[in-house]
Amino acid sequence: MATLARLHEQGFIDLIARLSRRSRVRPIIGIGDDAASLALPPRSRTLFTTDLLTEGIHFRSRTTPGLLLGRKALSVNLSDIAAMGGAPHACVVSVGFPRRTRAAYAADVALGLVQQARRFGVTIVGGDTCASRSLTLSVALLGLVERGGAVRRSGARKGDGLFVSGHLGGSTAGLALLRRGARLGDGMRLTGLRLTPGLRRHAAAAVRRHLDPTPRVLFGRALGLTGLATSMIDLSDGLTPDLQRLCHASGAGAIVEEAAIPIDPAARALMKRRRAIEAALIGGEDYELLFTARMEHETLIARVARRLRLPVARIGEILPRRDGIRVLNREGRYRPLPRGGFEHFRISRPRH
Amino acid sequence: MATLARLHEQGFIDLIARLSRRSRVRPIIGIGDDAASLALPPRSRTLFTTDLLTEGIHFRSRTTPGLLLGRKALSVNLSDIAAMGGAPHACVVSVGFPRRTRAAYAADVALGLVQQARRFGVTIVGGDTCASRSLTLSVALLGLVERGGAVRRSGARKGDGLFVSGHLGGSTAGLALLRRGARLGDGMRLTGLRLTPGLRRHAAAAVRRHLDPTPRVLFGRALGLTGLATSMIDLSDGLTPDLQRLCHASGAGAIVEEAAIPIDPAARALMKRRRAIEAALIGGEDYELLFTARMEHETLIARVARRLRLPVARIGEILPRRDGIRVLNREGRYRPLPRGGFEHFRISRPRH
Numbered sequence: 001m002a003t004l005a006r007l008h009e010q011g012f013i014d015l016i017a018r019l020s021r022r023s024r025v026r027p028i029i030g031i032g033d034d035a036a037s038l039a040l041p042p043r044s045r046t047l048f049t050t051d052l053l054t055e056g057i058h059f060r061s062r063t064t065p066g067l068l069l070g071r072k073a074l075s076v077n078l079s080d081i082a083a084m085g086g087a088p089h090a091c092v093v094s095v096g097f098p099r100r101t102r103a104a105y106a107a108d109v110a111l112g113l114v115q116q117a118r119r120f121g122v123t124i125v126g127g128d129t130c131a132s133r134s135l136t137l138s139v140a141l142l143g144l145v146e147r148g149g150a151v152r153r154s155g156a157r158k159g160d161g162l163f164v165s166g167h168l169g170g171s172t173a174g175l176a177l178l179r180r181g182a183r184l185g186d187g188m189r190l191t192g193l194r195l196t197p198g199l200r201r202h203a204a205a206a207v208r209r210h211l212d213p214t215p216r217v218l219f220g221r222a223l224g225l226t227g228l229a230t231s232m233i234d235l236s237d238g239l240t241p242d243l244q245r246l247c248h249a250s251g252a253g254a255i256v257e258e259a260a261i262p263i264d265p266a267a268r269a270l271m272k273r274r275r276a277i278e279a280a281l282i283g284g285e286d287y288e289l290l291f292t293a294r295m296e297h298e299t300l301i302a303r304v305a306r307r308l309r310l311p312v313a314r315i316g317e318i319l320p321r322r323d324g325i326r327v328l329n330r331e332g333r334y335r336p337l338p339r340g341g342f343e344h345f346r347i348s349r350p351r352h
Numbered sequence: 353m354a355t356l357a358r359l360h361e362q363g364f365i366d367l368i369a370r371l372s373r374r375s376r377v378r379p380i381i382g383i384g385d386d387a388a389s390l391a392l393p394p395r396s397r398t399l400f401t402t403d404l405l406t407e408g409i410h411f412r413s414r415t416t417p418g419l420l421l422g423r424k425a426l427s428v429n430l431s432d433i434a435a436m437g438g439a440p441h442a443c444v445v446s447v448g449f450p451r452r453t454r455a456a457y458a459a460d461v462a463l464g465l466v467q468q469a470r471r472f473g474v475t476i477v478g479g480d481t482c483a484s485r486s487l488t489l490s491v492a493l494l495g496l497v498e499r500g501g502a503v504r505r506s507g508a509r510k511g512d513g514l515f516v517s518g519h520l521g522g523s524t525a526g527l528a529l530l531r532r533g534a535r536l537g538d539g540m541r542l543t544g545l546r547l548t549p550g551l552r553r554h555a556a557a558a559v560r561r562h563l564d565p566t567p568r569v570l571f572g573r574a575l576g577l578t579g580l581a582t583s584m585i586d587l588s589d590g591l592t593p594d595l596q597r598l599c600h601a602s603g604a605g606a607i608v609e610e611a612a613i614p615i616d617p618a619a620r621a622l623m624k625r626r627r628a629i630e631a632a633l634i635g636g637e638d639y640e641l642l643f644t645a646r647m648e649h650e651t652l653i654a655r656v657a658r659r660l661r662l663p664v665a666r667i668g669e670i671l672p673r674r675d676g677i678r679v680l681n682r683e684g685r686y687r688p689l690p691r692g693g694f695e696h697f698r699i700s701r702p703r704h
Contacts, residue, residue: 028397029502032601034435034586035401035495037502042394045380048477049387050492052446054484083386094404094446094490125400132406134485138446140402140492143387150381150389234386249384 012095012106012129019114025090025123036125038090038142045150047143049080055135063178066105068211070112073137076236078120078215079287081143083234085151085224088122088217091141096132109137120217151224151291155231156250160292162316163301165216168239169276170264172283174210177270182207199269206266213287219312220289222304232291238284240337244325246290253319255326258335260315281327292318364447364458364481371466375475377442388477390442390494397502399495401432407487411563415530418457420563422464425489428588430472430567431639433495435586437503437576440474440569443493448484461489472569503576503643507583508602512644514668515653517568520591521628522616524635526562529622534559551621558618565639571664572641574656584643590636592689596677598642605671607678610687612667633679644670 017031029037040046053073055061061069074091081088093113097106117124122141156162174182181192182203190204215234223229233246239261247254258277264286267276293301298314305312319326329335369383381389392398405425407413413421426443433440445465449458469476474493508514526534533544534555542556567586575581585598591613599606610629616638619628645653650666657664671678681687 029436029504033502033505034432034584035399035438035493035502037436037497038398038400039499040392040398046390046392046398046494047387048390048442048444048492048494050444050446050478050490051480052448052482052484052488052490054448054482054488056485057448057483080386084381084389086387090400092400092402092492094402094492096404096406096409096488126402128403128490130404130406131409132404132486132488133408136404136406136448136484136488136490138402138404138480138488138490138492140400140444140446140490141387142398142400142494145389147391150385150387152381153385232386 012110013127015107015110016093016114016124016127019111020117020124023118023123024121027090027123027125030125031127038125041144043147044144045147047081047084047086047145047150049077050138050140051076051080052136052138061105061135063183064211065184066108067112069137070109071116071212073139074113074116075213075215075287077139077141078217079234079236081141082215082217082220083232083289084143084145085149085220085229085232086143086145087221088120088141088143090123090125091117091139093124093127094138095127095129096136097129098133098135099131101135145224149224151229151232153231153233153246153249156246156252156292156318157230158252158318158320159295160230160318161295161298161314162254162256162292162318163312163314164262164288164290165219165305165310165312166286166288167262167264167311168235168286168288169267169279169283170206170209171213171285172279173264173267173270174206177203177207178210184208184211202266202269206270209264209266210285213285215287216289216310219305219308219310222308223291226304228293228297228301229291230293232289235286235288235290236284238282239280239290240282242290247325251321253321253323253325254316255319255328256316258327258329260313262311262313364462365479367459367462368445368466368476368479371463372469372476375470376473377475379442379475379477382477383479390477393496395499396496397499399433399436399438399497399502401429402490402492403428403432404488404490413457413487415535416563417536418460419464421489422461423468423564425491426465426468427565427567427639429491429493430569431586431588433493434567434569434572435584435641436495436497437501437572437581437584438495438497439573440472440493440495442475442477443469443491445476445479446490447479447481448488449481450485450487451483453487497576501576503581503584505583505585505598505601508598508604508644508670509582510604510670510672511647512582512670513647513650513666514606514608514644514670515664515666516614516640516642517571517657517662517664518638518640519614519616519663520638520640521619521631521635522558522561523565523637524631525616525619525622526558529555529559530562536560536563554618554621558622561616561618562637565637567639568641568662571657571660571662574660575643578656580645580649580653581643582645584641587638587640587642588636590634591632591642592634594642599677603673605673605675605677606668607671607680608668610679610681612665614663614665
């Protein structure tokens, strides 16, 4: 079996360079020099973000096809640019591969990175590969946004509606299935679990949701360009912890109606009702957008979302800071804020 | 003993934010949102590079003070921007810490990053921290350079002089000492080896050279601004492999005079003559600049270097491609090109 030891250090980045030839953004200097050189448009602000995926914490290579790992390493960064209302532009990639990594797996990671970059109009302009004890992927992504156009976490005001895109809890359901032995094989077919055809369809959707999330780049961009969102954050750690961040940055409180939370159909089909609600409230990695907007813009927001064929739901309202963050359950009672979420240093068990 | 498990995920980045308050470049949006936002000067090109340091390959945390590890993670990237003739500007940092990491060590890493950023006029505008099986630091750095001002690897032409800044082989000598038990303790004092006072001074210099290299940012910038360098690369993997890269990119060959190579005084004092020469030829991580320039500019180059108190040496000449790369030894004979250098997938033993 060909392992990565046969590729010399530059091999992975060279492969990315070859695969990236048809990219949209043409750098002045691309892969192959000490640094890339870009001609960024003069009137924009430059957004800059980075996210790291590391084996045993964010994924296990045994359960994660290389193609999807490459895609996800870019997706988590695309989601950050989306949450600022920006357009992703160019990125660099740092990868540490254990020596035992199969060359085919590394090539799949490269292909996944390039696929996702092309899909979202991003060019990979540089990178660094080296040997590493555990598989690590770090992407740093540049985006562009109009002056004054970036949507911050800090703009939520009392009386704003609280909105979320897509469905929540699907990624957590998918992670639970991976832990129980589910695998995505060739052609993204689900194996490893005995399920009825109906449940199998949901299970495959949940696992794909976890391994191959779709960053809401166009919707975030639409909210940024129109100025509809007063504040925004992407849901990487979970609805509750990320809402806390948004409220903290805005100096605000919030009320969330449990009944209004769009629970992922797969989570609903595969989990008990209470667990599905918990997954939606504190499960991470859905990479949907949580944002606030003035109540009178609700119809407009729904129209934008419909054009992009993305569900959007109003799940609550921004309150004064002193009211804190409250969740109203179906019985009309406040429930204590669930604890947890995917903050890596707070949970003692690994995430897979 | 306080371990990193007590810091929540955002703790490390918050610490960087607190330490960075007096930074030169003020981002429009800094640490604490989904992405940073920068107002880059409209007439410049933007340079973009990334480099990854990972435990057991690039360093051992047991032998590397956290402060120097933080500095070095930035230095290796600064060296890339220097090699393009650019000015470093802003960076993001991704760090994976094993759960057992002591909080004091992590805080030292943060301080080292911020120290080096401040020293070179860079602002840390964002980052990501998570748990990881092995300690990993990835920095992505933006630099600025005038339109058409970037110094590429590909501009070397037949008859150009081949120059190198500083001294070579010191980092390799330092690494050898670390393997033999040398340590840098508090106040950067050398411990762990019995040496005469004279050798101790050299040994301390070599170990510092390895753990705390100085990127040649001002000299690279001067060569870029003046247009004196026709091509340039930084010496991360070693003189021979990096010269091969420069020649390959330029479609050229080169001759190097062994006697003209500026061997690090510490390497000379601590190693046998042949080993010191090998360290200078194929030892990595000196982070000096290797560049080419027209012969008639040699005096001018020497003057620029003298102002910056940096030695510079002409070590050879660019030849036509068909002549390959040759090293002329002190006896006036061509010697075969030494193999090796720090290419991570080619060496079977770890580097420490």
